[in-house]
Structures are given as C-alpha cells and as structure tokens.
Amino acid sequence: MQVVDLREVAAGLPLEWVSSEVGRVDGAGIRVLRMSGEPLPPEVHELPEALLVLDGELLLELAGRELPVRAGELFVVPAGTEHRVAAGSRGTLVLFEAGAAGS
Incomplete structure (x- = not known):
C-alpha cells in the first residue's frame, strides 16, 4: 500500500x-x-464516469448547456450521456471509469 x-x-x-x-x-x-x-470532442460511455476536479475548473457540456465543475467538486456523467469538455477547462482532473483499461 502507498499514498499517491x-x-x-x-x-x-x-x-x-x-x-x-x-x-x-x-x-x-x-x-x-x-x-x-x-x-475536447463529444463522447459517450456505456458505463457511468465520475469526474473529480482537484484544482482549477472543468467546463462540461451536457444536453446543450455548460456545467462548471470546480475544485473539490465531483460530477457523475450517467451512462449513455453525450458530454464534452468545453474550452477554458484547466487544472487537475481525476476520472473514475468503470471497466476502463489502463494506458
């Protein structure tokens, strides 16, 4: 075990x-x-995806509207929901992806 x-x-x-x-x-x-x-271009995932902003701000576009996700905030994109990252998103983002393979 280790702290990351x-x-x-x-x-x-x-x-x-x-x-x-x-x-x-x-x-x-x-x-x-x-x-x-x-x-970033729009994307859709078969499974939910959780987005946690450590610092900065994520500008997420869902259903034609922009949703700001700020430092310390978490947003879960439901499965099958088209979403995209809008211009101006800066900082550190943590993704939690069910079934995602390592890169």
Missing part, C-alpha cells in the same frame, strides 16, 4: 489531456490528468 499524490502525478505527465492510471477499485480505473484549456 495526485497533483504530483499530474505535474509529472508529459502532455495535457493524457491520463495516467493510478489505481483500480472493483474494476474501475482511477486516472489523473491535466486539463489544457482546449476543448
């Missing part, structure tokens, strides 16, 4: 928007990444 400093992991990543798996719990991948401010 997620901000340290994110700071050590070579590129923004490239995640690193830091653990798994009951089949769910726990990944950390740095957001760059650039938007």
